[in-house]
Amino acid sequence: MAKAPVLTPRADDFPRWYQDLITKAELADNGPVRGTMVIRPYGYGLWERMQQDMDARIKETGAQNAYFPLLIPQSYLAREADHVDGFAPELAVVTHGGGKELEEPAVVRPTSEMIINASFSKWVQSYRDLPLLINQWGNVVRWELRPRLFLRTTEFLWQEGHTAHATYEEARDFAARIQRQVYADFMENTLAMDVVLGRKTVKERFAGAINTLTLEGMMGDGKALQLGTSHELGQNFAKAFNTRFLSKEGTQELVWQTSWGSTTRMIGALVMMHGDDNGLRIPPRLAAVQAVVLAVKGDDAVLAKVREIGDRLKAAGVRVHVDDRTDTPFGRRVVDWELKGVPVRIEVGPRDLESGTAMLTRRIPGGKEPVAIDSLAGLLPAVLEEDQALLLRQSRERRESRTAQVSTIDEAVEVTAAGGWARIPWADLGAEGEAKLAGHAVTVRCLVAEDGSVPESEDVPGNVAVVARAY
Numbered sequence: 001m002a003k004a005p006v007l008t009p010r011a012d013d014f015p016r017w018y019q020d021l022i023t024k025a026e027l028a029d030n031g032p033v034r035g036t037m038v039i040r041p042y043g044y045g046l047w048e049r050m051q052q053d054m055d056a057r058i059k060e061t062g063a064q065n066a067y068f069p070l071l072i073p074q075s076y077l078a079r080e081a082d083h084v085d086g087f088a089p090e091l092a093v094v095t096h097g098g099g100k101e102l103e104e105p106a107v108v109r110p111t112s113e114m115i116i117n118a119s120f121s122k123w124v125q126s127y128r129d130l131p132l133l134i135n136q137w138g139n140v141v142r143w144e145l146r147p148r149l150f151l152r153t154t155e156f157l158w159q160e161g162h163t164a165h166a167t168y169e170e171a172r173d174f175a176a177r178i179q180r181q182v183y184a185d186f187m188e189n190t191l192a193m194d195v196v197l198g199r200k201t202v203k204e205r206f207a208g209a210i211n212t213l214t215l216e217g218m219m220g221d222g223k224a225l226q227l228g229t230s231h232e233l234g235q236n237f238a239k240a241f242n243t244r245f246l247s248k249e250g251t252q253e254l255v256w257q258t259s260w261g262s263t264t265r266m267i268g269a270l271v272m273m274h275g276d277d278n279g280l281r282i283p284p285r286l287a288a289v290q291a292v293v294l295a296v297k298g299d300d301a302v303l304a305k306v307r308e309i310g311d312r313l314k315a316a317g318v319r320v321h322v323d324d325r326t327d328t329p330f331g332r333r334v335v336d337w338e339l340k341g342v343p344v345r346i347e348v349g350p351r352d353l354e355s356g357t358a359m360l361t362r363r364i365p366g367g368k369e370p371v372a373i374d375s376l377a378g379l380l381p382a383v384l385e386e387d388q389a390l391l392l393r394q395s396r397e398r399r400e401s402r403t404a405q406v407s408t409i410d411e412a413v414e415v416t417a418a419g420g421w422a423r424i425p426w427a428d429l430g431a432e433g434e435a436k437l438a439g440h441a442v443t444v445r446c447l448v449a450e451d452g453s454v455p456e457s458e459d460v461p462g463n464v465a466v467v468a469r470a471y
Helices: 014-024 041-060 080-088 114-124 170-189 234-240 267-272 299-316 330-340 348-355 373-401 408-418 424-438
Strands: 028-030 037-039 071-073 092-097 100-108 132-141 154-163 194-197 211-218 224-234 245-246 251-255 256-263 290-293 320-323 344-348 357-364 370-373 403-405 421-425 443-448 464-468
Touching: 037 041, 037 224, 041 114, 041 132, 041 154, 041 170, 041 267, 071 114, 080 320, 100 464, 114 154, 114 234, 114 256, 114 403, 154 170, 170 194, 170 211, 170 224, 170 256, 211 267, 211 443, 224 234, 224 267, 224 443, 234 256, 256 267, 256 299, 267 373, 290 299, 299 320, 299 344, 299 348, 299 373, 330 344, 344 348, 348 357, 357 373, 370 373, 373 403, 408 421, 408 424, 408 464, 421 424, 424 443, 424 464
Parallel strands: 290 320, 290 344, 403 421
Antiparallel strands: 028 037, 071 100, 092 100, 132 154, 154 256, 194 211, 194 443, 211 224, 224 256, 245 251, 344 357, 357 370, 421 464, 443 464
16 A cells, blocks of 8 residues: 655645645644744744845845834824725734723734834934834734735734835835845845746735835746835825925925835745645755754764764854754654755765765755765755755746746636736736736736836836736
């Protein structure tokens, strides 16, 4: 009788495969309140690595980290009509505290434009105070009706940046810089994720923004996932909070603003973009453990050798873990490391010691081969970089091979129903066609220019709409 697979095969049931993998790779569990999640140490380790990498990139732009309250006076949200309308269905509201009804209900932050602008209006007095560049790492709550771990949860972790500038052009350029130099660079070069950079349509833009820039990735089943956004807020929130500055010319002016964010959704994207039927495949630049050295048996000489190899690899700059748990069956440990997606396994047993070799198993391309133990430290850094590049190339090839140029709404629906993306001229689709696609659960993920760049406006001739089914 055939042995049951560890994971539901992706081709049989992609959502079930995703849920199986989240659980069995020990990334997260469902929390006790519907829609919440417990992020387990292995999953949180991925987030910590993402956070550290992105935080450095954010600081390179000149932004500084701060922290703002979780509870926001409900009246603040009412100051910007589009903003409150956009978030009203998702709000969690605190009405009682300390055993008493609150004089004014407090909203658990769904995003922080309002609470941060209350501070900006006090901090900005003169052009000398600008640009004001602030980032926050924290959590938010948006009451989710159809939760799915990492992709859509009631509470999630994220970073949100908020800036104030003297001119529209400065704010516009900063929002674009975040999209390209922070998010796109991180996603492509650290997460090995192919992403499409574009501009949201009016229907899809952030509530209260005058423009939203997005990064969209194709998952393993052909659906799209929004991986990060950068918004031009114009002066909408400045008007709501009267955030003004004294210009060089001596006049009082409203600031121009941006906000931008990325979330733990990127962990879900990592699973769905790179995972296979054996589990995760973690990009080497992201992996907290790039190589695991396994003792096949509890032989003293073997245990001494795997520890020695671990020390050599660590000295060579490889993030390494020595697995000497020989009281746990070797096969079970192999399956566990496969599930967790560690890029390289180095397996050492008594026979390997006799030959002076170790079995090198590469998780990302697959395959294994014996390698001289003395050559491992010199070999592994190049192997890890090769595998990093392979993941990015595979994700790009998937998107390109499953994206079709179409000219009609019916063709777009057909392509997306089959698990692909469609490109259709925006002039042919327009807002009316966008509404028709929505009736088929298809959305315009973004608009791109003819040459693939981000268009300066929605109305530029030649704009192309990238449409897909999405998470």
